[in-house]
Amino acid sequence: MNDIRRTILWVILGFSLVMLWDKWQIHNGRQATFFPTPTATAPAAASSAPGGTAPAASAPASTVPTAVATAAPAGAGQVPGTPTAPAPARERVEVSTDVLKLSFDTAGGSLVRAELLKNVDLHDPSRHFVLLDESAERVYLAQTGLIGAPGLPNHTTVMAATPGPRQLADGSNTLEVRFESPESGGVKLVKTYTLTRGSYAIGVKHEVVNAGSAPVTAQVYLQLVRDGNKLPGESSFYSTFTGPAIYTEAKKYQKVEFKDIEKNDAKFEKQATNGYVAMVQHYFASAWLLGDGIERDIFARKISNNLYAVGMISTLPAVAPGASQVAESRLFVGPQEEKMLESLTPGLELVKDYGWLTILAKPLYWLLDKLHSVLQNWGWSIVALVVLLKLAFYWLNAKAYASMAKMKAVNPRIQEMRERLKDKPQEMQQAMMKMYKEEKINPLGGCLPIMIQIPVFIALYWVLLSSVEMRGAPWIGWIKDLSAPDPWYLLPVIMTMTTMLQTALNPAPPDPMQAKLMWFMPLAFSVMFFFFPSGLVLYWITNNILSIVQQWVINTRMGVPPQFNLPKFR
Numbered sequence: 149m150n151d152i153r154r155t156i157l158w159v160i161l162g163f164s165l166v167m168l169w170d171k172w173q174i175h176n177g178r179q180a181t182f183f184p185t186p187t188a189t190a191p192a193a194a195s196s197a198p199g200g201t202a203p204a205a206s207a208p209a210s211t212v213p214t215a216v217a218t219a220a221p222a223g224a225g226q227v228p229g230t231p232t233a234p235a236p237a238r239e240r241v242e243v244s245t246d247v248l249k250l251s252f253d254t255a256g257g258s259l260v261r262a263e264l265l266k267n268v269d270l271h272d273p274s275r276h277f278v279l280l281d282e283s284a285e286r287v288y289l290a291q292t293g294l295i296g297a298p299g300l301p302n303h304t305t306v307m308a309a310t311p312g313p314r315q316l317a318d319g320s321n322t323l324e325v326r327f328e329s330p331e332s333g334g335v336k337l338v339k340t341y342t343l344t345r346g347s348y349a350i351g352v353k354h355e356v357v358n359a360g361s362a363p364v365t366a367q368v369y370l371q372l373v374r375d376g377n378k379l380p381g382e383s384s385f386y387s388t389f390t391g392p393a394i395y396t397e398a399k400k401y402q403k404v405e406f407k408d409i410e411k412n413d414a415k416f417e418k419q420a421t422n423g424y425v426a427m428v429q430h431y432f433a434s435a436w437l438l439g440d441g442i443e444r445d446i447f448a449r450k451i452s453n454n455l456y457a458v459g460m461i462s463t464l465p466a467v468a469p470g471a472s473q474v475a476e477s478r479l480f481v482g483p484q485e486e487k488m489l490e491s492l493t494p495g496l497e498l499v500k501d502y503g504w505l506t507i508l509a510k511p512l513y514w515l516l517d518k519l520h521s522v523l524q525n526w527g528w529s530i531v532a533l534v535v536l537l538k539l540a541f542y543w544l545n546a547k548a549y550a551s552m553a554k555m556k557a558v559n560p561r562i563q564e565m566r567e568r569l570k571d572k573p574q575e576m577q578q579a580m581m582k583m584y585k586e587e588k589i590n591p592l593g594g595c596l597p598i599m600i601q602i603p604v605f606i607a608l609y610w611v612l613l614s615s616v617e618m619r620g621a622p623w624i625g626w627i628k629d630l631s632a633p634d635p636w637y638l639l640p641v642i643m644t645m646t647t648m649l650q651t652a653l654n655p656a657p658p659d660p661m662q663a664k665l666m667w668f669m670p671l672a673f674s675v676m677f678f679f680f681p682s683g684l685v686l687y688w689i690t691n692n693i694l695s696i697v698q699q700w701v702i703n704t705r706m707g708v709p710p711q712f713n714l715p716k717f718r
Contacts, residue, residue, distance in 0.1 A: 237254075237306075238253070238254050238255050238306050239253075239254050239309070240252065240253060240254075240260075241253075241254065241309045241314070241325065242314060243314045243315065243323060243325050243341075243343065244265070244314070244315050244316065245315075245316040245323060245343045245344070245345060245346075245347075246265065246316060246345055246346060247264065247265050247266050247346060247347070247348060247482070248262060248263070248264065248265065248343065248348065248350075248481070248482075249262075249263040249265055249276070250262055250263070250343075250350075250481075252309070252325065252327070252341070253282075254306055254307050254308070254309055254327065255303070255304060255305070255306050255307075256291055256292070256293055256301075256302060256303030256304060256305055256306075256307065257292075257307050257309075257327030257339040257341075258289055258290065258291045258292070258303050259280060259289065259290040259291075259341075259479070259481070260280065260281070260282040260289050261278065261280055261281050261282060262278070262279045262280035262281075262434075262481045263276045263277070263278050263279075264276060264277045264278075264279060264348075264432075264481075264482060264483065266483075267432075267483060267616075267619070267620070268620055270619070270620065270629065270631075270632065271380065277432075279432050279434065279481055279482075280434065280481060286375060286377070287373065287374065287375045287455060288372075288373070288374045288375070288427070288434075289372070289373045289374075290370075290371075290372055290373075290434060290436075290479055290481070291303040291371050291372075291373060292339065292352065292354065292368065292369060292370050292371070293305070293337075293368075293369060294335065294337055294354075294356065294366045294367065294368060294369075295366070295367050295369060295461070296364075296365055296366045296367040296463070297333055297335075297364055297365065297366060298333055299332050299333025299334075299335075300332060300333045300335050300337075300364075300366055301329035301330075301332045301333075301335065301336070301337040305329050305330075305332060305337070306329075307327040307328055307329045307330075307337075307339070308327065308328050308329075308330075309325070309326070309327055310326035310327070310328060312324065312325070312326065316343065316345060320345070321344060321345045322342055322343065322344050322345070323342070323343045324340055324341065324342050324343075325340070325341040325343070326338065326339070326340045326341075327339045327340075331359050333360075333364075334358065334359055334360025334361075334362070334364060335356060335357065335358060335359065335360070335364055335366065335467075336356075336357040336359050337354065337355070337356060337357075338354075338355040338357065339352070339353070339354055339355075340352070340353040340355070341479075348480055348481055348482025348483070348488070349437070349478050349479070349480050349482075349492055350478065350479045350480075350481065351476070351477075351478055352370075352476075352477045352478060352479050353474060353475070353476055353477075354368050354474065354475040354477075355472055355473075355474050356368075356464060356467055356472060356473045356474075356475070357467075357471075357472040358467040358468060358469050358470065358471055358472065359470075360469060361469050362469065363466045363467060363468050363469065364466065364467045365463070365464070365465075365466045365467070366463075366464050366467065366473075367461050367462065367463045367464065368461070368462055368464060368475045368477075369459055369460070369461045370425075370436040370438075370459050370460050370461075370477055370479075371425075371436075371447075371457045371458065371459030371460075372392070372425065372426070372427045372434055372435075372436065372457065372458055372459065373451065373455060373456070373457045374392075374427050374455070374456055374457075375454050375455055375456075376391075376406040376454050376455075376456055377454070378390070379429055379430060388429075388430040388501065388613065388614065389403055389428055389429075389501055390428065390429045390430070391403065391404060391405060391406050391427070391428065391456075392404040392406075392409070392425065392426065392427055392428075392448050392456065392458035393425070393426045393427075393428045393433075393458075393498075393499060394416045394417065394423065394424075394425050394426075394446055394448070394458065395423045395424050395425075395426070395495040395496070395498060396417045396420040396422060396423035396446075397420070397422045397423060397494070397495075398417060398420065399416070399417040400495065400498075401495060401498040402415075402416045402417065403428075403501070404416055404448045404458065406456055409448055409449060409450050409456050410450055414448050416446065416448065417446060418445060418446055418447075419443070419444070419445055419446065420443075420444060420446065421440065421441055421442060421443050421444070422440045422441070422494075423438075423446075423495065424436060424437045424438070424493060424495070424496060425446060425448075425458045425459055425460055426458070426480075426496075426499050427458065428499045428501070430614075431483060431484055431614075431616040431619050431631075432482065432483055432484060432616070433480070433482070433484055433499040434479070434480060434481045435479070435480040435496060435499065436459065436460060436477060436478075436479055437477060437478040437479070437480060437492065437493050437496070438460060438462060438477050439476065439477075442462050443462065443463070444460040444461060444462045445460065445461040445462075446458075446459075446460055447459055447460075447461070462475065478492070480492060480496070483616040483619075484499055484500040484614070484616050485616060485617070486500055486513060486517075486615075487517075500614050500615070500616075501614060502607065502610045502611065502614060503610055505603060505606055505607040505610060508603060508604055508607035509607040509608075509610050509611050509614075512533070512604075512607055512608050512611050513611045513615065515533060515536070516529055516530070516533050516611060516615075517617075519532045519533055520617070525622075525623065526617060526618055526621040526623070526630055526683070527621070527622070527623025527624065527627065527630055527683070527686060528623070530612065530630075530683055530686055530687050530690070531686065531690050533608070534608075534687055534690040534691050534694065535690070535694065537604065537605075537608070538691070538694045538695075538698070541600075541601050541604075542698070544600060544601065545601075545695070545698055546698070546702055550702055558583060561583065562580065562583070565579055565580065565583070605691070608687065609684060609687070612681070612683050612684050612687055613681065613684060618630040618631040618681065618683045619631040621683075623682070623683075623686065626638070627639070627682050627686075629682070630681060630682050630683030630686070631681045631682075631683060632681060632682065633678065633679055633680065633681065633682060634682045634685065637678055639677075639682050639685040639686060639689060640674065640677045640678040640680075640685055642689055643674060643677050643685050643688050643689045643692065644670075644671065644674035644677070646689055646692035646693055646696065647670040647671075647673075647674055647692060648667070648670060648671070649692075649696060650670075650692055650695060650696050650699070651667060651670050653696065653699055653700070653703075
């Protein structure tokens, strides 16, 4: 029974780590952990010519457009939705606030680059982090336009940028950027972006002006376009979800895999009157937000080789000749800071994906954030949080270690019994059960307390992996970034040593093969920690050290002097 108890513990530990590691790879549509398939190169960036395929002009409100695409390469022929009148020259318009530096393309007034001024590029700390981009290496854009009637302005229509300030002035809280299309299909589209100081949420207003002689019914589409490439520098040992996400009140948070879009097998709610669409990656996200009560059709589709789109379509009331209609929306482009996301719209904080343990992860993050508000250091906040969790589970751990101490006390007798009755397994099992009953020992007594804690510590693991606050956050000395592996590998070495010490303090299994396994498995699992973020390794070290101290104290109190059971590999 002693052997069974240890086997169960190792199976639980192994399953937990593998679930946190390989399951992510499979769940996120990736290949095996150690042999990832090479990813395709990024599609070529859209050229400066306003060609390409426009949204299907005749698509009804309930139908996702059949070709909502990014601008095509130069030389593409004339397409539906492209103005026939001479268009202004295409150009880039750059604007900036205290947190964002944005680049708009006058083709459609599309947002083609977003630089986050409060976040550095970890591969080049001298540069800011770029989320949206249109380059030879990457395509990630926010586009909008009109469909519903022939020739309406869309994201390929070259617009004129209205003159005005391009940088948020001191003492001012807002900055407006305005694009106006030429008349096309009897309609003129005026698109206005409103940037706010300290905010990653951008107001986007579409004003549809009917310059014709007949009423016009138009639909506004809002879409995010992204290539399906793996993120640069993403670890092969762990990964988080990258791709489209859709939230509605009815279906809640729905992740959409690129591979499912590829196979036309993506499952998500197609119509709603609330929610948002988003593109999600580790630490950052973009999202189109519409107000509640506005009917919208939702789509996610492949639009070209390795290029995918997720978006919404909403229908405006009919616009009479000489009149106009306005559609209000917001575009979020920024880091996954939980409190900020919660303040923007219901469910947006779910882009910070904690997986199936969200119900435990959210309060753990709340507590971690409160500790940081006091300690002002995320590394020490992690240490403090683990200490509080160990205190909360003190009595459960005490029962587990007490059971281990009792097992350790009778271990010499068990060894002698196994040797004496090794040829009589049935008699040996009966004798062991009798001994357990006389000594009031539950061989599985150390398992249940540990099993209860496993979901909590897995949830904490997700919190530390998902929180953008760890990105670039220092701890002490050489640890300059808790989201990156230890550059000197000191923390993984310490973690391995504490794991071995913890193993040595446990009673050695009577079976020689299991005794060897008891040492091999911690060493094998420790290898992974050389590639894990240092914040996660710090969490495991703290937990190990506190567990060793508690085990040492309990063994001493029970009259079982701590001793090191070193392996015998002969």
